[in-house]
Amino acid sequence: MSKSKKAKETIQNQLLAALPQSEFDNINPKLKLVDLELNEVLWEMEEKREYVYFPTTAMICLLYESEEGVSIEVGMTGRHGMLGVVTFIGDSRMAKRAVVQREGQAYRIKATDVEKAFLECKDFQEICMRYTQTLIAQISQSAICNRLHSVDQQLCRYLLVNYDNIRTKTFSMTHEQISNVLGVRRESVSVAAARLRESGIIAYSRGKITLLDFKGLLSSACECYEVVKDQYDRILSKYISVHSK
Amino acid sequence: MSKSKKAKETIQNQLLAALPQSEFDNINPKLKLVDLELNEVLWEMEEKREYVYFPTTAMICLLYESEEGVSIEVGMTGRHGMLGVVTFIGDSRMAKRAVVQREGQAYRIKATDVEKAFLECKDFQEICMRYTQTLIAQISQSAICNRLHSVDQQLCRYLLVNYDNIRTKTFSMTHEQISNVLGVRRESVSVAAARLRESGIIAYSRGKITLLDFKGLLSSACECYEVVKDQYDRILSKYISVHSK
């Protein structure tokens, strides 16, 4: 387990990296870097949460399954955030499922250890709380986006968010997967993607998407992407200097 | 100011009423019962929050104004909740406007006093945190509802939520007001309301709505109403015995 002797500088999760050294040293021994597989279910609905995750290269999304059987995303987190605010905020259950949307790694920590650290470490506490506020902003914006914006706009927004997490212009992603996140038909995604391809904004083929024109992507997206990003930056500006690209 | 010598039993806000006597006595002197007028703006966008509100008979909604100028509700609170989780959770600003949706009263407390009480009073802290969790659940469900459910269903949901706060079967409310909350056209609300009237579920005329058939209302509403209510009950069950009707 010499791998757990990691330096703070190498931490690829922004929230953990923002901790002061002393608090990081306190929490560090409890962290375990784990591999998350695609489609792995980290939280089942209504179950008690055992672990909290701080993703580094993985992406995790929170899914809600409606009575009609349609599943739809209500939140997403990657290296900018964490999965498990409910463990320190109150009752550690919720009516949602957490699924790994992109394979990769994350730091895992026991829920009980998080609760302890939350009480002992003042900065950790504030960072978690502030992250919770960004989460509220994110979910609020999704509510608005779902009401007001077209599939085309939402697709662009989603691709941009994805890029912020992955930071590679090419990544694996089928139209079907996108449709499940956005809560629309696969065909609607295909049509929207075709339009973007015609405009030279993206290229894609059989589950690989490449982003070509970021300006075009931004102007085709709804404002929700930037609103959420700006709020994240502002709320956490005390700890994180700038939304690193 | 002898009015401020209120007994805990008479407190009409569920969160305050749930406090243990000692903590209530601590916070009580800071509370001031104020009248809130219809359409009064309590928070302007991006402004620093001066006060936190615990409504008793008033209802407050959080509005977001999109780039297109459409304003749409992302949250609502009444005697079950509070306005101002951001004051203790982190940065006390947010990109939303808080407007009084139904005139009435609320206990008002200075943001600085809330922060102090939050640190000193353990139960107050936990109640606020748990309420924050219910808020997240509520907003998440709105995101889902906006994506999946019809105006008819959302209208029913909204009427039920309204009843939970007002507890009178008849109340003032125009189709126009509803349309602003739901983020749809006024005409769409009129058509949906007409359908409900035909089914004998509600009656209405010129800004007065009367609920006639609660079972019908429930079965015409989407599941979102009950999901949110159940989560509220569960998350706060430690403090609030049952979702009082």
Add this chain to the structure above:
DNA sequence: CTTTGTATGTGCGGCACCGCACGGATTGTA
């Protein structure tokens, strides 16, 4: 009683997305 304003009813064309069906294209596997 008339006027003015507000609240609601109704119709029409348009659009975005739906569900469904099927066809074509590329990739992995035997």
Add this chain to the structure above:
DNA sequence: TACAATCCGTGCGGTGCCGCACATACAAAG
């Protein structure tokens, strides 16, 4: 090389909501 599986393209009818325009009905004020 053949086959199966996956991914994407496309078309069709249907529906829910849109924006707009206007008609109607009631209410308060003069």
